[in-house]
Amino acid sequence: MARVVEFTRYGEPEVLQFKEIPPPVPGPNEVRIRVKAIGLNRAESMWRKGAYVEEVRLPARLGYESSGIVEAVGESVTHVAVGDAVSTVPSFSLNDYGMYGDQVLAPAHAVVKKHESLSFAEAVAVWNPYITPYGAMIEPGLLSASDVVLIPAASSSVGLGTIQLVNMMGATSIALTRTSAKREQLLAAGAQHVIATEEQDLVAEVMRITDNKGATLAFDPVGGSTLAKLISALAPGGHIFLYGALSEEPTELPILDMIAKKPNIHGYNLFGTTTDATLQKAAVEFIHAGLASGKLKPLIEKTFAFDDIVEAHRYLEKSQHLGRIVVTVD
Known part of the structure; x- marks a missing residue:
């Protein structure tokens, strides 16, 4: 069984709950990822509270950025293959996909190969x-x-x-x-x-x-x-x-x-870039070049275990961190 995080009502971090579901099967233009790390974003805190720019459909999943290994691909997916190390670019609605889980589906356009210089934790502190x-x-x-x-x-x-x-x-x-x-x-x-x-x-x-x-x-x-x-x-x-x-x-x-x-x-929001294939490609190439040169170096403040997702959200909302909060998935 896959283990994912969802919430059925708006509120503080305690509304986040684990749920077991059958391993998701990728449809056309989808990728299933065995997740190794999740990067937390302030937007996900707002989403959990029902205070985001988009109306939330309950029960709801959440999470834009994950990294891990490709387990399965759907029809028409050619740019990544089973076994590839990848990460996800925020380029989809949280009403459609959520990256908080140990096995998750992502739209193919959001999945990019992990830069070889990055750990899985660093790969969710990039996009x-x-x-x-x-x-x-x-x-x-x-x-x-x-x-x-x-x-x-x-x-x-x-x-x-x-x-x-x-x-x-x-x-x-x-x-x-x-x-x-x-x-x-x-x-x-x-x-x-x-x-x-x-x-x-x-x-x-x-x-x-x-x-x-x-x-x-x-x-x-x-x-x-x-x-x-x-x-x-x-x-x-x-x-x-x-x-x-x-x-x-x-x-x-x-x-x-x-x-x-x-x-x-x-x-402004980043979706104008990430949902356009040409613009996203240029952005990824620019950032990969910065990573390769050492001029860009993702900074991680603190890591939490997946079981501690509620505590990770509490820490996020203290606004005392310097860098990315990362959740690691065993």
Whole structure:
């Protein structure tokens, strides 16, 4: 029997339950994976609470990123074969597939061969952290060596991935974190500058770092009251990408700064890249090149056993981690 995780009602991590099901049989364009590791994403916490961008159909599965060994393939699957080590790219609805399990089905378009330099645990700390900023800033050609990038929630896995991508492109990374507790860790992780937003004047610090020019890009998963400060810290015509809603505060716009600076504010998610075969291929090739060069190195904060999935979600929601939380499956 396969062992998977589901929930039948919204709520705290305790709603997650294990369920035994017959090993799933892949249909056309599907792959069955014997899972070795699962990477946790904040979106899955929101999904569990019924607070995601898509309505949840209960009972529900969850999980975007897994790695493991291909056990079976459906009709028309040719790019991977039984025995291949693979990982999954977030490119599907959680209403259709869920990667929390020891044997799972994944759509073939989401399955890619694991980079040889990565362990199974590292392979689930790659796609969301790197493709998310790649699709926003590198794919459209917005990020160059002359840019200065503000990175709120910099200690998250996507925040750390953004720091590495910005550095890889030769641009300037400014990590934003609430307090100075993680300052040294963020500097060690590659951030060129760190601003503790509850202890320092965000706008003044950005202007000091940029000689009063302002930042050119901001990659924000938070929203709330900080958004107005990000706009104030931008150079005229700068870009802000909103890809999350971690703040529970109202998000207000500073009208005078909007008029004066004419910022470009984008709502964004990575699915525009990952659900397009051509764009996904380019993203994977770019990230694999970064991994091969050593300029991209996935960071893992903590690992949990599969049996401890509830505790892993509790840890995720403390928001104290620096890097990816990984669940290993025996």
